[in-house]
Amino acid sequence: MIKFSILIANYNNGKYFKECYDSLMNQTYGNWEVIIVDDASTDNSVEIINSLIKDHPQFKLYRIPVNQGCGYTKRECMKYAEGEICAFLDPDDALYPEALEATIHEFIDKKDIVATYSQMMLCYEDLTPKKVYKKTKEIYNDRYFFNCPTQFAHFFAFKKEIYDKTSGINPNLRSAVDQDLYLKILEHGNIRYIKEPLYLYRLHSNGISQQSAKQNAKESFAKVIHETMKRRGIQKINNKIVPEIYTNSMEIYELLNYQTHKLHRLINKIKISFNI
Template identity: 30%
Template sequence: MCALVSIIMPSYNAEAVIALSIDSVLSQTYTAWELIITDDNSSDSTCEIVREYINKDERIKLLRLEGNSGAGIARNNSIRHANGRFIAFLDSDDMWCPEKLEKQIKFMLDNAYALTYTQYRKIDDVGNITGIIHPPERVNYRELLKSNVIGCLTAVYDTKILGKVFMPTIRKRQDMALWLNILKTIDYAWCLPEELALYREGHESLSSNKVKILATQWDFYRNHLRFNVIKTAWFFSFYIIRALKKHGVRKSVQTPHS
């Protein structure tokens, strides 16, 4: 009998994209899953779209928060209601390739890995590939401090090894904070070296995003991890250099399934 995978999806005003995300889950060759969507008080038709899917597939569940609380709290709400051995993450604007779960769960079971991630592609609003992310084969706590190489849409952890682990309730960098907490208890997280997910880039200008990302990362070191200024500057310098390398892999425009 296949181990159950609980797919954790936060949603907020995602009416334009959530159907594509859910469809990518329905297309999985690994069928032992439940999709737990926690809506963060959307004001559009996101929940109505999800309910249409629920009427067709009982593996999909919808929970709602009374107020807008952020993606981390929405994800934690889904984790609390999860029944699966494996916890996987997929945001409502991202997608998986059909064999993502099948290959990744086998990778974890064959090697007894507690936390894994994969390579992935970046796409724009219309689905053109804008970049490819190839993270390192493995990462430990100290290396992850220098760069969050684990794409949230690719991450899976095993509750049989770790128990249920929740995201810190911070507005930004909740995923990185979670991986760091897990890596305090295990030696490495491991990468399955295949492009098995599609990450949809945001709508804001690239220059605006860069400034916000850098400010958020500095704040994460200083206020969440409580690093002093010298230690923050040390890891922040690595973060900037690796971010430039990470986002420098570009491909010519093509469709996601080419």
């Protein structure tokens, strides 16, 4: 029976963790572990998490003494993971009961895939479902796919043996960490789209420095895309030269403007339909 590692990087999300924990305990698939790495939280996260998981050995909690950021913490999660299949779950979000089972079935049925992703349900702050995130689409994966504009997000699951073939999660990233992971994994094989929501994504009403955070994420994502282009040996995109050195995000996004055009999307749909 395939073991599934659910990976949780926590920082000051203790007040939301109970619903995350409950969703894991309610999974219809039985062979799983949960790796939680706390990034030096300043709230009572560790106490809350410990009180919930103390009688359940499938949960393991590790602590980082000094705050290091998302990339470092998620890389630490991977260090402790023992499952053949891994997926990240944010501590303020939750999974549908059948999430792990539906995901595992895809890996069993399609042995050539390296990862899966599903639709996700956007939720109010109390985790009541609001609407399905509409931008999640079935993608055509080739060396020019950069998930820009975003076409898939949670619930992303991947083979650990494939992750071990990559350079791993960049510990220096504080945002765009998931994007970096997606692109590295996709360089090693095909991905399977699960057209149903498996992930409950909590929308926060009181985000701190939201606009600033969005700008930082946009800048980080552009750097991730540029690094991906260099890693893949891409020198030109749509007859435009890829800069040797990263200077600004606009330069990178302008290279990919053609991917938002209707013709490009139509061609990709045809490729997906005929499995070209």
